[in-house]
Amino acid sequence: MSLKHIVFGLSSVPVLAEAIGMDEKMQGDVLCFEDDLSVGPLFILDTKEGQAGRRQWWQQMQGTAPAAATTADMFEEAAAPVVESAPEIPGDEDRFRELKTMLKEDPELEIWIWAGQNSKDVTGYFWLVSQLYDFSGRVHIIYLNNLPFLNEKGAVFYPTHLHQILPKEFLKAKKLARPVSLAEFELDGDEWHRLMNENAGIRILEGGKKLRGEPATFYxxxxxxxxxxxxxxxxxxxxxxxxxxxxxxxxxxxxxxxxxxxxxxxxxxxxxxxxxxxxxxxxxxxxxxxxxxxxxxx
Incomplete structure (x- = not known):
């Protein structure tokens, strides 16, 4: 069996990589999906048009592209992006295609999805699992939902993000790895499609895996x-x-x-x-x- 670890955000990579080096049973590469899907437009993100629109929004937000006419334009179905104007930027879509190719070529490959109790990780999980139904049984989730860990001083705390956890503490967390069930593939896949159709400006975690959509103007x-x-x-x-x-x-x-x-x-x-x-x-x-x-x- 070969193993691929999945995280959402670069800050999670160093601590998890160090933990992997401590345990031969966790040996495997870390694959990081970088886009924070808890913010910004998600409408038809499973199409090239939707992906191009999101890239345009990220460029605008970062000050590297012209602004839209209004905030509402970025979150309206009627304001469809002009695909031709959005450059092809290697990103999470490319990483996902590579992951899917690896799963097809190596029937022994399993993936562990690591998620902290925050809206970025949970939204990323919904996006990823909605596309991996064909690999059920080989996809595992480790959701660190409201679980206690020890910090550098030995005190108990409840982390919301993976990068807050000491590498040695991951060795305990690995015991939580379990296959994503067929029911979860169905329900969580439906939740991803709900989030795309809702197309809220931001998504706020209310607890567990429950996300609440709010307009981009919320704060x-x-x-x-x-x-x-x-x-x-x-x-x-x-x-x-x-x-x-x-x-x-x-x-x-x-x-x-x-x-x-x-x-x-x-x-x-x-x-x-x-x-x-x-x-x-x-x-x-x-x-x-x-x-x-x-x-x-x-």
């Missing part, structure tokens, strides 16, 4: 309240709001929301509206007016 009021009367670095505002959340959102996402608030006139900015580190923001009024770079021209 806009928090961002506005955190902004003061004087200019503050946008990344600092994003970190302050994100740090208060049980399941942090990507800095790029909150930075994108700040740019959208500037476009709507709800915040003022100074600097180029590209990445979250390139500009400052404040509440409207107060200081002497400062020229704002329109988002669509950033």
């Amino acid at each position: 806009d009021k928090d961002l506005q309240l955190q902004a003061g009367k004087e200019f503050t670095k946008a990344w600092r505002i994003a970190n302050q709001v994100g740090g208060k959340l049980k399941y942090p959102l990507p800095e790029h996402f909150l930075g994108w929301r700040l740019k959208e608030l500037v476009r709507e006139g709800k915040l003022e900015s100074r600097g180029e509206l590209k990445t979250v580190k390139d500009f400052e923001i404040k509440q409207p009024g107060g200081e002497e007016a400062t020229a704002t770079v329109p988002v669509e021209n950033a």
Whole structure:
């Protein structure tokens, strides 16, 4: 039997790789899917059009592509992306195709999906398992849902993300590995299709594997309240709001929301509206007016 470990996010790779080196029964490569599917559009993501639309959204959010006309446009079926304008960027789709090829070529290959109790891992699990029905019996899940672990000081804590766990603690967690049942393939596959059709702006974990969809604007009021009367670095505002959340959102996402608030006139900015580190923001009024770079021209 050969083994492939699956994680969602680069921060989980080093600790799991170190744990694998401690136990010969866990020997196998780590495959990382990087896209955070807990945020952004998911509509028809099982098609090339949907994948191209999501790549466009990520580029816009990171300041490497023109902005959409409105936030709503990115989450409306009617606002279908122009596929021709989206470059082919190697990503999770390519990694999945490679994984599927390996499963077909090596009938002894099993995969272990590692997931922490956070919306990114759970959404990633739904996406992955919805496409692996043909390999039932060879797909295992290790869901560290509300489980106690020991930290560096020997105290008990309840991690939400894999990177918070000490490598040696993974050796205990491996005992939780179990095959994904046929019923789970059906139910969790249906849940993924529900998430795609719902196409919410963000997905929030309520407990277990239950995700609640909310609009992309869900934390806009928090961002506005955190902004003061004087200019503050946008990344600092994003970190302050994100740090208060049980399941942090990507800095790029909150930075994108700040740019959208500037476009709507709800915040003022100074600097180029590209990445979250390139500009400052404040509440409207107060200081002497400062020229704002329109988002669509950033």
